[in-house]
Amino acid sequence: MRPDRRLIMERIDADAYPDVSGYMPKGMERGSLHLPKVNESELLRHYIALSRDNFGTDSGPYPLGSCTMKHNPKYADRLASQPSVGRMHHHMDEDHAQGSLEIMKRMEMALSEISGMDAISLQPSAGAHGEYAAMLIVKAYHASRGEERDEVIVPDSAHGTNPASAAMAGYKLVEIPSGEDGCVDLDALEAALSDRTAALMLTNPNTLGIFERRVKELAAMVHGRGALLYYDGANLNAIMGKTSPGAMGFDLVHFNLHKTFATPHGGGGPGSGPVGVKSFLEDFLPIPRIAEDADGMTLDWARPKSIGKVNGAMGNFAIILRAYAYILRQGGDGLKECSERAVLNSNYLKKRLENHYDVPFADPRKHEFVASAKNLKKEKGVRALDVAKRMIDHGIHPPTIYFPALVEEALMIEPTEDETMESLDRIADVMISIAEEDPATVLAAPHSAPVGRVDESKAVKDAVLSYRRMLSLREGSR
């Protein structure tokens, strides 16, 4: 192992825990604490070495399907790093926070235009959190009408967060299969709908990158049974300026600001997952709501029908601010061009790959498509996982693999609008070369990463999640 990959906890302070009497009540004193002892130079060298073993969109192409790994513009980060953003507390008097509140109000209005929804809450912290808030709204809405509906319908191609969010809110799940065209099978939907249906959760375009053309018909079916239609905004980057969830007949929606509006993904977060609704659901949105009058912005807590709070504060303001800056920069036409280029890039890359990988379902695709390594697996024993690992050797982040589950050996590819033709060609050339390569080389990949192929099953078996655990096992084995 490279010495600079040593865990920082191995530089522990060996001195005894100091005498700190007088600070804690009796019985609450601490006797030991093992934290690293490093100077700033060592600290920086450690973390900079770690950063070099990581790969972001600034490092190279990152066509990770469903995650919309756009370029993160630097003006947005600089704007978010000022004290007028950072040193603001959410309980401040509204008079002290007029700037933050105005940004949020404007962002609500922009998201409302983009989605065709009437009211927006910026409170949820991430996409799945927005889904959960939406499920709570669905629940509160039906309860307010005295209706007991305990089922939520989810297509088999849905993101895993959809069924997880619905189940967390206490709903029974009804999964419906996709039809041969990759879209919702309307007969299956008809069979699944009943007076117990609270909502249908739908992504459009769906996770295969296919637009559900019969969405109006589908909406009428759902509404005809008194259920609500929920839009998973994960794929919003495909349709801006062309259509909107509102125009398609959806009642409520969540956004992923970290996908569609280019805020950094942060190695797994933070993101932001605002929720938008049609006017008849507005009363149920989380509190507080931002109200505007002649004197400026105030917070309205007196909303008796509201679902209440989904997080402890006002939402991820530092992310909301970045996304708002991006929306201002793009404007309406710019956002439409983003969607057009994202879709063009995806279709170009698909066309380049389709003689080399199986790409099920018909054209056109939207911002992403799902290829399959099933032929490679059959002919050469090379699976989607192996293709992914070999791409790492070429400095390209692999696509999402094994999702959606209805495509065997799935490679879900989303290049976003930010890849140039040169870069798309590079991704295609690399994937084609892997398909044609000696399988032994592919199966043993990666060859040039900081580590060889990682043993994920050992990690599951051992379940060592901390240095403490690591040490106690080490001592136990002595």
Added chain:
Amino acid sequence: MMDFIGIGFEDELFKDVPEEVRCHLPLPKGMSEKDVTREIERILAKNSHAGEVPSFLGVGCYDHYVPAAVDHVISRSEFYTSYTPYQPEMSQGMLQALFEYQSHICELTGLDAANCSMYDGATALGEAARMCARLNDGNVFLAPRAMTREKVSVLRNYLIGTGVELELYGWDEDGGVDLDDVERRITDGVCGLYAETPNLFGVIDARVPLLRGMTDAPLVVGVNPIALALMRAPGDMGADIVVGDGQCLGSPMNYGGPGLGLFACRQEHVRKMPGRVIGLTEDSRGEQAFCMTLQTREQHIRRGRATSNICTNVALVAVAAAVFLSYHGRDGLIELAKENINRARRLMDLISDIDNVQSPVFDNHHFNEFAVELPVKPEKINCILAKRGFQGGLPLSAHVPEMGDCMLLATTEMHDDEVQDHFVSMLREVL
């Protein structure tokens, strides 16, 4: 590109979007980067931040000093422009940084397992309550009534799908857990018991360890991670799960978000825990490596049967916390915790000299915040203080109505003697 695909114009790729759902996007034209910057800065200038208007607000979100090294590390774009480390060979840096974060949190809490973040302390508590419902049969979750209305509301919302009821117990005259009230409420139907130290009132509650002997149900303890430099680890008190707000570890307040939800638990419960976890393993050459693990608990594998729906979390904020803790080390963190206690003691003493003010309300050990009882409505005092360039503390009326005359004041190392003195003299004038 269009030639290659075989289309004449870009909209051909949208021929599958029916006319009946088409619409335009009526947003204004885009702006230059310079103009965007000016416009946003113009709006933000309407804020009065804690550097301009000293703030005494806390409850999980604190104005601490952020070392420059923390900003520098999380500004590395290899970290912040990456996503969830699905491909471990390309993400060892983030994985190791998050494993180190988990390790630091385990060390502070005295537990063997931690996840690599929840959204904030309130949602971490919600997830902890849900985990109790998985570990145990009961249908009541016991928690203190001394919590912000935000936290109570989030907790209720997280319990909605479980069938578990939230029951709230009171506090004693010293601001700690009312043990008799807890005793009365403990039955076989309790699936989990939650307590905080420091609690809403900033009190380091020496009664929390006594709760372990009162029930076999999982004990969840809420903490402030900086206070843990001096405070007994909750794992040693018998806690099964520890949660808390971790924003204080190297992140700005950001108007409340992103925060950092701390979540740690006992090793035997790892397969029931929510959220992303990073595990230690080996690569094909037998060398130390890290990867996301126990993923069969998670939504992308388990879907409707996942332990939580969480996907995107606050990984970068967790890295900031790891760097912050490594930067300070044991002795640095101890000094910081001591300084916070000393600042709070100084402020409460100064305020106690004002006539008709009870400071602190509770005669007990505090960390960096404390409640004071005022002769005038705290909301009114805050209005006057605002005109004089101060952001007062949190009026407790909206959270615990019986303490309607009380204000919760938080202070940190960011308040020097001059700021505190000035604040106290203003308060004296106002009263």
